[in-house]
Amino acid sequence: MRTRRRARVRTTRVEYLLPHAHETVFWARWLTAAFLTRDATAAPCPADPADAFLIVTELVANVTRHTRSSCRLRLCFQDGTLTVEVSDDCPDRPRLRPAGDGEESGRGLLIVYALAHTLDVLDGPAGGKTIRATLSTG
Template identity: 85%
Template sequence: MRTRRARVRTTRAEYLLPHARETVFWARWLTAAFLTRVIAGATAPADPADAYLIVTELVANVTRHTRSSCRLRLCVAADTLTVEVSDDCPDRPRFRPPAPGDESGRGLLIVCALAHTIDVLDTPTGGKTIRATLSAA
């Protein structure tokens, strides 16, 4: 007897972004275009506003704390959206409690609050990938 497996539709996109001032803008724009295309006529895998904010924070960290370009990967499978941002810098992100008057320093805390899971992975080339997974509510 043959059993049928349910097919899970997976959609992926990958973008190489330069180390530039406007990189965060383009990362958000590409994420919006990707999600618009993926969720056309379907249920969103996660809140798009959460995805935009996570992409913004992770890409901004690369442009602010490294001299590296970055690679943005987006993947939708079933009811999950995975956001990955890779760079060539081996330094791992540091969580630091911001002082009340600080204007920055909360990005990773925001990502952790919005994402279902967050992982930091070393890449074979000596850099790192930060992966945030968002699930449908």
């Protein structure tokens, strides 16, 4: 009788609780960079880490701009996919809205939607929400 060996799947996860503060977006980007450039023995990061930085920036900025909540940033790399999750306590779902030509804001969620392989909004068990974006390496 032959025993089958399971393929070993490498998963790396981190989770951070970030305060509702002006510098939260900076720290979220810094933590994402640290996650994506971890030791050389880890699995490779997404094809373009700049996409991950931009997605994290936009999602965390939306929490600090549109809620009074702290946020939870989760990053998970598994099977060639980077998952970015940003959770907050506000039950209001994000809305895609058209931005005027001269406006400086209003395009963030459209950018995230364009860069992410998938984008989901999940209701939280305590009334908040989680926005999940995935990026593939290949």
